[in-house]
Amino acid sequence: EDQVTQSPEALRLQEGESSSLNCSYTVSGLRGLFWYRQDPGKGPEFLFTLYSAGEEKEKERLKATLTKKESFLHITAPKPEDSATYLCAVQAASSGSARQLTFGSGTQLTVLP
Amino acid sequence: KAGVTQTPRYLIKTRGQQVTLSCSPISGHRSVSWYQQTPGQGLQFLFEYFSETQRNKGNFPGRFSGRQFSNSRSEMNVSTLELGDSALYLCASSWGQGSSYNEQFFGPGTRLTVL
Numbered sequence: 001e002d003q004v005t006q007s008p009e010a011l012r013l014q015e016g017e018s019s020s021l022n023c024s025y026t027v028s029g030l031r032g033l034f035w036y037r038q039d040p041g042k043g044p045e046f047l048f049t050l051y052s053a054g055e056e057k058e059k060e061r062l063k064a065t066l067t068k069k070e071s072f073l074h075i076t077a078p079k080p081e082d083s084a085t086y087l088c089a090v091q092a093a094s095s096g097s098a099r100q101l102t103f104g105s106g107t108q109l110t111v112l113p
Numbered sequence: 114k115a116g117v118t119q120t121p122r123y124l125i126k127t128r129g130q131q132v133t134l135s136c137s138p139i140s141g142h143r144s145v146s147w148y149q150q151t152p153g154q155g156l157q158f159l160f161e162y163f164s165e166t167q168r169n170k171g172n173f174p175g176r177f178s179g180r181q182f183s184n185s186r187s188e189m190n191v192s193t194l195e196l197g198d199s200a201l202y203l204c205a206s207s208w209g210q211g212s213s214y215n216e217q218f219f220g221p222g223t224r225l226t227v228l
Contacts, residue, residue, distance in 0.1 A: 036219075043117070043203050043219035044156075087156065099146050099207055099217055100169050103156035 002027045002092045006104035013111050016077050021086055021107045024070040029093025033071050034101065035064050036087040044087055047073075078111045085109070115140065117206050117220035125226045131192040134223045138185050138206030144168075145187040146217060147179060150201040159202075162187050191225075199227045 003026045013019055025033065032051050036044035048057045050066040057064050061082065063074040073086055085108045089101040118137045126132050138145050147159040158171040162181035179189040185206075191198055201224050205217035 034216075041221075043205075043221050046216055046218055049216055089156075099144055099161050099205070100158045100171070101146075101148075101156075101217070102158070105155045 002090065002094065002102045004088055004090055004102055004104035006086075006088050006107050008107060009105070010108045011110070013075075013078055013109070015079055015111055015113050018074070018076045018078070020075070021073040021109070022070060023073070023088030023104055025088075025090050026069075027090050027092040027094070027102070031091040031093055033066055034089045034091070035062075035071070035073055036089065038085045038087055038106070047086075075109070078109075080111045080113050083109055083111045117204055117218055119202075119204050119220040119223050121223060122221065123224045123226075125228065126194050127228050128194055128196060130194050131190060132194060132225060133188055133190045134202055134204075134225075136187045136189075136204030136206075136220060138187070138204075139218055142206035142208050142218075143185050144207045145181060145185065146205045146207075147187070147189050148203040148205065148219075149173070150203055150222070151199075156203070159189065194227045196227050199225060201225075 005024045007022045032049050034049050035047040038044045048064040053068045055066050061076050065072045085106040087106045088104040120135045144163045146161040148156050150156045160170045161168045165181045176192045181187045201222040203222045204220045207217045
């Protein structure tokens with residue numbers, strides 16, 4: 001069974017204090033790993049897609065990396081507006097569809113001014 | 114470019130009733146997927162539609178069903194509502210069905226409360 005585990009469950013940072021969120025996965029063949037950001041009362045907002053180990057993608061203060069067993073979302077010098085729940089999801093080769101995602105439970109990030 | 118829209122945004126129903134939720138994908142997107150989000154189970158895949166056909170279904174009972182229209186708009190229906198069906202129902206759209214079109218864009222969701 002495909003599994004996605006995110007850690008920590010919650011993270012509080014001071015503005016400017018860089019850190020990383022972890023997403024470890026167990027899938028029978030990875031088609032893609034996705035990072036989303038979700039604000040309260042809203043749907044997830046797409047951030048990144050990673051397909052193969054060693055791949056990295058960046059967007060503003062965020063950088064996502066992928067290994068064969070886990071992915072990291074690095075947040076550099078965060079600002080209060082980065083506060084949100086960050087979700088990791090995988091598409092597995094065993095799934096019936098390229099768009100069937102298995103999500104982790106998320107990391108709730110709070111950035112204090 | 115308008116994003117994914119879902120209606121209604123909020124619904125309150127009682128046990129035993131049925132409910133229909135609507136999703137309009139991003140213009141040009143042909144694939145629509147539905148997810149259920151609860152505090153206990155997180156985000157779980159319900160089903161995916163492409164070209165008016167259900168392509169894949171998650172592990173949910175038959176009370177959950179859906180359909181897609183020729184303009185790619187989709188509806189999902191839940192019959193005989195149970196208290197445990199209270200959740201945020203999210204719709205996501207993507208351009209096509211092939212594995213190259215993996216990026217999905219989510220709507221704001223419909224918050225369903227079952228009393």
